[in-house]
Amino acid sequence: METQSEEQAVTKPADSGGEGGPPQVAGAQAVRPEDRMTLLLRLRAQTKQQLLEYKSMVDAHEEKTPEQIMQEKQIEAKIEELENEVEEAKTAFEIKKLALDRMQLSTALRKHLEKVDIKTSVLMNNMKQILNLNKLIMKSQQETWDLEEKLLDVRKKRLQLKQASERKLSEIQTEKNKQKDDLDSMENSDKIKTIQQKLETEIQITTVIQHVFQETLQISFLKRTSFWGVKSTGQRILPSRKLFCSLRRISQ
């Protein structure tokens, strides 16, 4: 607490002579009345500015600052908010000042034009030159705008053509795929049918051959035993009737 810091003060005498003059020893030289006037005016401007600063501080202090302890982040956010407000107020002020200046300038210009002879004024020449340049600018801007429009149209058409060709190609692709699928399914069904038919005929043929073998075996058995003793053609015909019927079926 007892940190007694050293303090030194150095001063410089005021440059009361005038703008750009060499620094004079204070009070030694006689000061001209014009320099006194400029000094007074400068002091007046200074005092006005300082008064403005004090007033704004008083206004600022009227606003209550929150005394409660806020979190670090909240403080940061609040500070940024306030900074943004300051910036906005500044820009608004600058814009208003610009607008005011423009109005003042235009009235001064109008008054000047009313006073001065219109035909020979340098101002009028300048204004005519400005008007010509503006016309040229507008013309060339219009031309660029037209060219850009044309360019845009060409690009649009190109895009549309691309999209149309894309669509056509995809249609062709789908058609091709469909054809292939159809072909495959058709082939399959045909094949299956013929195969099925062939299978059926083969089965029939094999059954017939089976019966033939069975009959021949029976005949040979009967021949050997000769149980009936009588060689009658009627009995021989009996086992072969089945054979005859199945042969007929096959030939049909």
Next chain:
Amino acid sequence: MSVLRPLDRLPGLNTATILLVGTEDALLQQLADSMLKADCTSELKVHLARSLPLPCSVNRPRIDLIVFVVNLHSKHSLQSVEESLCHLDAAFFLGKVAFLATGAGRDSHCSIHRNTVVKLAHTYRSPLLFCDLEIEDFRAAMAQRLVRLLQICAGHVPGVSALNLLSLLRGSENPSPEDL
């Protein structure tokens, strides 16, 4: 008084006072001399101090601008500056405080990183100036700059206030603190 307030005294006519706070006495003295040599239409008063709080016994004019000089070669200067900052009224930080970092030229001797000072300036929302006070030309240029700052903060420039200048100076600084 333990806390320094910006507007507790009336300003002197055509007078502007600056307070340089830093641990490097030689550098401060040289900077003060350069400032006094600079062209200025107002009367300049330069006060030097090692740290705040200032002794109450001295009769002192209203202080318009405080510049904290931090030497990047010594951590002690940064520490003493940070301790001194507590003794300032909050109203000072509305444009009447500036930080000056010296010694950035010799990077090998720097014990404080540049970003530390940048963060410090960002926390207190005050402008940060870099200058090698040991080189005379840089010192003279910085002195000129400080004189202009001082004139604005003292209210000698009509139409520009300290707060206005602060937001003007802030525009170019803003990108870097976000990168930190």
